Amino acid sequence: MTNIICPVCGKALEKDNRSYKCENRHSFDEAKEGYVNLLVSSKAGSLIGDNKDMAKSRRDFLSKGYFSALSDEIVKIIGESRKLNPLICDICCGEGWYGDYIKSRFPCCMVGFDISKEMIRLAAKRHNGSTYFVANLSKIPLQSQSVDIAFHLFAPFHEKEFSRIIKKDGLIITAVAGEDHLFELKEILYDTPYKNDEEPPKAETLKLKEKRKVKKKIHLSGKEDIDALFRMTPYYYHTSEKDKAKLELYTELDVTVEFVIYIYGKTDC
Template sequence: MLLCPVCHEPLVDDERGAACASGHRFDRAREGYLYLLRSSKSGDSMGDPKSQARSRRDFLNRGYYAPLRDAMIELVRKQVSGCAASTNGPMTLLDICCGEGYYTSAMGAVPGVDAYGFDLGKEMVRLAAKRGDATYFVANMKDIPVADGAFDMVTELFAPFNEREFARVLAPEGSLYTVVPGARHLFGLKEVLYDTPYLNDEKLPKTTELELVGTQRVSANITLQTQADIEAVFPDDAVLLPHTPWR
């Protein structure tokens, strides 16, 4: 399932981590995740900073994005149910840029799912691994260290779209679920910040290797109720836009 990021040979798990036949070894962190970046640059300096990762975790844990989480759970559940008769063993799911695992763990908890999630930021993956219900690793979505056709489902929520890699890792009859902001996403915030708030352009990713088979709209209004909620959303300027109330 997982590949060595150096030579792209299969990784084999052992007590301490994972290794390939060429001798490249990757230790498993105390929280249980693997670090699969080729770069020697510290994972602490890549991806989201610790404060932003924890802020995102705290905000999502308060349930503001539960409607989207529940919609993803239902999509995964339907996929598993529809393929139960023709599938031996659990269905595999890969969550692209999983962040701190809020959605990944929820989808991984669906019976019959073997979930994996990865992110570029080590702190995000460290927090995700604490949630459980999935196998987590640090990696770059430009060159995902997983085998071709390994996953029945790939999910991508508010992340960059890399069709080449998504199509490569999907099984022949696999499904990709991608989430993009709706026209009124964060509109409540725009009404406060801008004299003339604007709607988002709802452009779906252009694809040449994947076929669009359907769309589903998920919407909800949320209101921050406490000072703790506000602090979780606005710990510093870096998280002003990504994690504010949306409609």
């Protein structure tokens, strides 16, 4: 199967041994981990998007299942859609934990992409039969109307491209942080912690069909998990060294995880 298109000319890409080729002879080699870089950019993929440290923290933390309440709800939504063996796209897939979780629980064909080569390298190393590629969401190298369900978690939104790649009756499942998400962590770090706004991504042509919330308290045992969680949040990069030091005193932490899921479809469905 391939719904992947050439990022240069837009023709279908076929896999030929260890490279992907289009009829216009544009060719993209598969990396040793099994992903393909389809980013047409003057900058090297390794310099764009989340770096090695962020990718590793995300993998270390998510692999412990702390956010499985969210992935369970996504599996449920996919099941409720009653699509048989759907083609699912993990938009801005990061290191691929969610896609892997879903694929192991629901028969489907999974493609995932991210602008960060480090993230995709880790995702591809899962060797779970999914297809991973490096790409920018502003120009997704997938055929128009080829995807049954796309999910998009904690990442920038691009309505025009998302709408283009999904089928007429396709779905976009988006998640943003709920108002209380990680509030206890923020209370430690900041004098005046704020709540998240839960605003859905702005959509003009896609129709918001449903909103769901998932909320749970998780227990982090050990400095390692607390540190991995902190490092995978944007707070890590916007917190002073003085405030960061406050968290080092903790060896255990009970923290709320709260996700708001927005489900979009095309307006005429």
